[in-house]
Amino acid sequence: MGLRMLIMKKKNERRYDTYFCCRKEKVCSNKATPLLHSMSGKFIGKSFADGEMGEDSMVDYFSQCVMQDDAVLRPECEGYRIILPTFLNHLIFCETVWPRDNYDEKIPKDYIKHRFSADQILNAKLVFLPVHSGDHWAVFCFNMYHGQIDILDSYAWPADWDKWRWYDGVCGRLRERINSIFKRITKGRSPDMSNWGFTCVATPKQVLLNDCAFFDMLFLERYIGLHRKFKPEIDPARGSGYRAELMHYMIFHYGNQDLTKMLPPEIKIHLPDRA
Numbered sequence: 523m524g525l526r527m528l529i530m531k532k533k534n535e536r537r538y539d540t541y542f543c544c545r546k547e548k549v550c551s552n553k554a555t556p557l558l559h560s561m562s563g564k565f566i567g568k569s570f571a572d573g574e575m576g577e578d579s580m581v582d583y584f585s586q587c588v589m590q591d592d593a594v595l596r597p598e599c600e601g602y603r604i605i606l607p608t609f610l611n612h613l614i615f616c617e618t619v620w621p622r623d624n625y626d627e628k629i630p631k632d633y634i635k636h637r638f639s640a641d642q643i644l645n646a647k648l649v650f651l652p653v654h655s656g657d658h659w660a661v662f663c664f665n666m667y668h669g670q671i672d673i674l675d676s677y678a679w680p681a682d683w684d685k686w687r688w689y690d691g692v693c694g695r696l697r698e699r700i701n702s703i704f705k706r707i708t709k710g711r712s713p714d715m716s717n718w719g720f721t722c723v724a725t726p727k728q729v730l731l732n733d734c735a736f737f738d739m740l741f742l743e744r745y746i747g748l749h750r751k752f753k754p755e756i757d758p759a760r761g762s763g764y765r766a767e768l769m770h771y772m773i774f775h776y777g778n779q780d781l782t783k784m785l786p787p788e789i790k791i792h793l794p795d796r797a
Contacts, residue, residue: 570769572762576659576735578608581652584739584768587775594776603648604638605742611653614699618655618691631703640708648747651700652738653692659734662696664715665747671697671720674745676737676758678727693720723750730761739768 569580585605593600613630616623643649649664661674673689697715704712728737737756744752756764774782774793782793 566769570765572765573731575657575732578654580772581654581659581735581739582607582609584772585650585652585742587772587777588743590775590777601642601645603650603742603747604642604646606634606649606651607637608652608654610634610651611655614696615655615692625699627699627702627706630699631706634703635707638707640711643704644708644711648745649700650742650745651696652735652742653696654735655692659738661738661741661745662692663745663747664700664718665721666713667748668721668750669713669715669718671715671718672723672745672747672750673720674723674725674738674741676725676728676734676741689720721750726752726756726758728761729758733761733764736761736764736768740764 565577565579568574569577585607589603589605592602610630610633612620613633616625616629647666649666651662651664653660653662658677660677663672663674665672671693697718697720701712701715704715725741726737728734740756741752744754744756746753770792782790785793
């Protein structure tokens, strides 16, 4: 299905009411939302089992939880970071996803504008976009502190591989198009990022197969852009442990009270104590 047909279909469809109801629900991809709505065993197995890559919808929902926690649990941090939805990848890199489609800036601009106001964009110190391309995940962070775009990549590229082959398919278009979109949304008030450089930040490297999506989520949550450090630190050897912790965090997140009421007693005993 081409990009324009997908957008037309989305306009005519009612948004799903998901049990994963963060305070500001913005998970609107037709593919992602019904999966989150049902949270089926198939989805859990496909996303969290050892060796599985992880789903776009899982990363999006985690991003929602992190930003909600910023607003509710860390109000002094609200707006410090914004995380753009993964579906934006399809809109920014539409020629790669749908080769017959031409890039139309209005589509990703409206998509972002529906989720983040001009003031939110202007006030953010870190703007993240998790990028999934060619069976690999990495996070691109527009770092307002340093005026650069940080690349957070958990993969230890072999010495004889050119990692920039992967980055080159992303970097130029991403910088040019996000810069132009932000300029239009903020009416020219956002910083000019057209000449910002790309910095490969030193990151913990995954040990287990296909852990990149889970490390991406840890990067989104723990990256301190001012110092280019992670806090708390990330232990690469704990890949399986992080999968379990992230699954627990998302399923039992306080925004999911309607869902947790439906859980059987043998699972409810694992609910965190919020007293």
